Amino acid sequence: MNEIQFETPDLLRHLEAMDEAELDTLSFGVIRMDRGGIVTAYNSTESQIAGLRREQALGKEFFIQVAPCANNYMVAQRYLDAPELDEFVDYVFTYIMRPTPVKLRLLQSAGSARYLIVQLATA
Amino acid sequence: MSVTPDDELLSFLYQIPDAVMRIAGDGEVQQINPAAVSLLLPLAGTARLDNAFDLLEQWVPDLRQRFAESTQPGPVIAAELVRTGSPYDRTLSFTMSRLDSQFGVISLHDVSEREELRRAVGREREDAAEARGMARNAAAVLHDVGNATSAIGTTVSLLFSDADWDEVRILKRLAHWLDREAEALDQVMGQQRAEAFVSLLAQLRDSLAHRQDRVEETARSLAQGVSHITDVLSIQRVSSAGGKLKSVEVDLRQVARDAVSLQQATLGKRQVEIELRLGAEPALVSGDVTRLIQLGVNLLRNAVEAYDEDRFADVQRTVTVAVDRVGNDACLQVTDRGCGFERLAPELFDETVSTKGRASGLGLAHCQQIAESHYGSLELVSPGTGLGATATLKIPLTR
Numbered sequence: 001m002n003e004i005q006f007e008t009p010d011l012l013r014h015l016e017a018m019d020e021a022e023l024d025t026l027s028f029g030v031i032r033m034d035r036g037g038i039v040t041a042y043n044s045t046e047s048q049i050a051g052l053r054r055e056q057a058l059g060k061e062f063f064i065q066v067a068p069c070a071n072n073y074m075v076a077q078r079y080l081d082a083p084e085l086d087e088f089v090d091y092v093f094t095y096i097m098r099p100t101p102v103k104l105r106l107l108q109s110a111g112s113a114r115y116l117i118v119q120l121a122t123a
Numbered sequence: 124m125s126v127t128p129d130d131e132l133l134s135f136l137y138q139i140p141d142a143v144m145r146i147a148g149d150g151e152v153q154q155i156n157p158a159a160v161s162l163l164l165p166l167a168g169t170a171r172l173d174n175a176f177d178l179l180e181q182w183v184p185d186l187r188q189r190f191a192e193s194t195q196p197g198p199v200i201a202a203e204l205v206r207t208g209s210p211y212d213r214t215l216s217f218t219m220s221r222l223d224s225q226f227g228v229i230s231l232h233d234v235s236e237r238e239e240l241r242r243a244v245g246r247e248r249e250d251a252a253e254a255r256g257m258a259r260n261a262a263a264v265l266h267d268v269g270n271a272t273s274a275i276g277t278t279v280s281l282l283f284s285d286a287d288w289d290e291v292r293i294l295k296r297l298a299h300w301l302d303r304e305a306e307a308l309d310q311v312m313g314q315q316r317a318e319a320f321v322s323l324l325a326q327l328r329d330s331l332a333h334r335q336d337r338v339e340e341t342a343r344s345l346a347q348g349v350s351h352i353t354d355v356l357s358i359q360r361v362s363s364a365g366g367k368l369k370s371v372e373v374d375l376r377q378v379a380r381d382a383v384s385l386q387q388a389t390l391g392k393r394q395v396e397i398e399l400r401l402g403a404e405p406a407l408v409s410g411d412v413t414r415l416i417q418l419g420v421n422l423l424r425n426a427v428e429a430y431d432e433d434r435f436a437d438v439q440r441t442v443t444v445a446v447d448r449v450g451n452d453a454c455l456q457v458t459d460r461g462c463g464f465e466r467l468a469p470e471l472f473d474e475t476v477s478t479k480g481r482a483s484g485l486g487l488a489h490c491q492q493i494a495e496s497h498y499g500s501l502e503l504v505s506p507g508t509g510l511g512a513t514a515t516l517k518i519p520l521t522r
Contacts, residue, residue, distance in 0.1 A: 068137050069157030074164065092164060092172045097136060097145075097154035099172050121171075 006119045012086065012107045015115055029118030037061050037076075037114070046118055049102075050095045062116070069094040075104065075116070084109050090121065142231040145222070150176030150187060153226065162233060165211045175229055182207055183217055193221045204234070214238040269356050276349045282342040288335050294328040372521055373415060375406040375453040376446045382419025383444060386427070393440070395427050400445040406453035408518040410497045418493045421486045422457040422514045429461025429512060452499075452517040460511035494518070 004014050006028045015023070015030065020041055023030050029046030033039055042057040050057075052066070063071040070076055070093070078085060089104040105117035136143065142159035144152050152175050160172065167178055176187045182205045193199045200219040207213045216232040301308060301321050308317040383390075383397055390397060408415075426442040443458040487503065494501040499518035505511065 069160050071157070072161040074161070092155070092160050094137075094155050094157055094160055096133060097156060099152045099155045099160075101171050101173075 006103070006105065006117060011105070011117070012109060012112060012115065015107070016112055031057070031062060031066075031116040031118070033062050033114040033116070035114065037063055037079075039066060040113065049100070049118060049120060050093070052095070067093065070104075070116075075106065078106050079108055079114050082108075093118075142233075144175055144229045146175045146227050146229055148190070148225055148227070150174045150190075159231065162213075162215075162231060166207055166213070179217075179229070182215075186219070190219065190221065190227055196221050196223055199227070204238070265356055268352075272349055272352050272356065276346070276353070279342055279345045279349060282338065282345075288331070291328065291331050291335055294324070294331060298324050298328050369411050369413075370409045371412065372407050373410050373412050375408055375415070375455050375518070376401045378412070378415045378419050379444050379446045379455055381416050382423055385416065385420055386423045389424070389427060390442075393427055393430065395430065395440040395442055398441055398443040400443065400447075402447035404448055406446050406448055406455075407521045408453045408497065408499075409521050410518065414493045414496070418490050418516065419455065419457075421490050422455075422516070425486055425490075425514065426457050426459035426461070426512075429459045429463070432462055434509075435461060448520060449517070451520055453520050455516040456513055458511065458513040463505040463508050463510040463512050465505075465508050490514075490516075 004011070004026060008014065015032070020043070023032075023041055023043040024045075026043060026045060029049050030041065030043040031039060031046055032041035039057045039060050039062050042052075042054045044054070047054050047057075050067075057066050060066050063076040070091070074089060075091065078087060078089075085106050085108045087106045089106065091102050091104050093100040093102050101121035103119045103121050105115075105119075107115040107117065136156050139156055140158055142162045143156045144159050145154040147153055152172055155172060163172055163178065172178065176190075180186045183200065183203065186200075189199055198218065198220045200217060203217045205215045205217045207215065212235075213233055214235045216234045218230045218232075219227060221227045298321070301324060305317065305321070308321070311317070312320060379399065379401065383399060389395075423442065423444070427440075430438070430440045438460070441460060443456070445454075445456045445458075447454055487501075491501045494516055497518045499516060502515045502517075504513055504515075
């Protein structure tokens with residue numbers, strides 16, 4: 001699975017086929033949400049980046065209870081605006097108020113889960 | 124999972140709607156809340172919010188220096204308004220405080236909507252003040268032009284006061300006398316000279332009479348122009364600030380009587396007979412007496428002018444003025460048997476349309492304006508050219 005990278009084309013199809021253990025092998029953060037924004041998977045890389053344990057995120061409304069810093073038109077709103085979504089966004093997360101530059105990839109398609117893919121930005 | 128005080132504090136900081144950043148002395152952002160990211164990312168033009176001074180000094184000059192010069196904890200910059208300009212134009216209320224010897228806090232509150240509203244209210248006030256000023260100027264101009272026009276009207280009317288010029292009358296009498304005394308004149312002056320003298324005098328008489336005709340024609344044209352200007356001013360006064368209605372309860376029957384009595388001289392001069400049919404019940408409306416009488420006079424003038432053409436010279440000229448209650452309205456009707464018209468009625472209220480040769484059309488437009496300003500209506504109907512017309516004014520009854 002290590003050949004799958006942050007920029008891999010067709011990443012959504014790969015992610016849809018992975019279980020939680022496989023998601024944990026990825027070198028970038030993965031948050032899987034249902035259509036209501038509830039976190040259904042939170043991989044270990046994302047847990048390290050955010051400083052948040054998996055169980056603190058699972059079952060929560062991601063953009064309200066876990067990462068309200070992304071609850072705006074630049075990130076959360078994009079999922080509502082575009083049913084077919086594969087976009088790269090340069091962003092700053094505020095994990096425990098720490099400014100953390102990241103690269104995001106927003107993924108969803110009709111019938112799929114929602115994915116927010118996170119990679120730390122290099123300086 | 125239990126909620127710790129740290130979680131509560133974090134949740135509190137996350138939910139603050141204002142942008143908040145904790146900074147080091149060199150501007151490095153130590154902590155930042157989600158509102159600050161949402162506000163500053165579009166402004167930054169880069170996805171790095173590493174240094175607050177680097178980012179904000181383009182809008183708040185000397186930020187670095189001002190923070191460095193502050194020594195005691197407390198406000199350094201308090202609620203300073205900052206306009207970011209395009210492409211993402213926001214107005215921010217900017218506050219920076221020193222926390223201790225090392226750190227400071229910057230808070231930003233987006234006040235774009237409030238400021239835009241304030242600017243809009245300011246613009247509206249300016250527009251209203253300008254409109255009030257213009258209305259005052261317009262009323263003053265109308266008043267002054269009205270006075271000047273009245274003076275011109277009086278002067279023009281003086282030109283008509285002498286039916287005949289004395290010089291012309293004397294010359295005519297002299298020419299007539301010389302004609303009778305031609306023989307005596309021949310004896311005194313010799314026939315040739317006498318004839319030349321009489322001819323010269325006749326030329327002088329004719330020339331002066333011709334000049335009199337031209338002056339009278341010019342005066343008539345001037346009087347018509349003055350009347351036109353007066354009509355224009357009347358229309359403008361209704362819509363200008365100085366033309367506000369002074370409403371009282373008034374009986375439309377009295378309005379009809381007053382309008383007829385004001386036009387009595389004209390009616391007599393033009394040999395027009397008035398038939399006044401007033402209902403038994405009062406026709407009370409709320410209105411401006413002066414404007415309503417003006418409307419009545421205009422309708423009467425309109426009816427009288429309908430008999431101006433030569434073909435009506437030998438016709439019995441009658442104008443019927445009737446006032447009665449019709450449903451919930453007071454109704455005033457003015458009917459003539461004059462020139463009539465074929466046009467569609469709405470066109471007649473156009474300021475440039477008239478069915479009469481020399482009229483301007485302003486009279487009816489003015490009448491309609493007065494009717495509408497009383498929440499009423501004015502209709503003009505005619506069975507056809509040469510068959511007369513009826514103007515009907517309706518204004519809601521007050522009781």
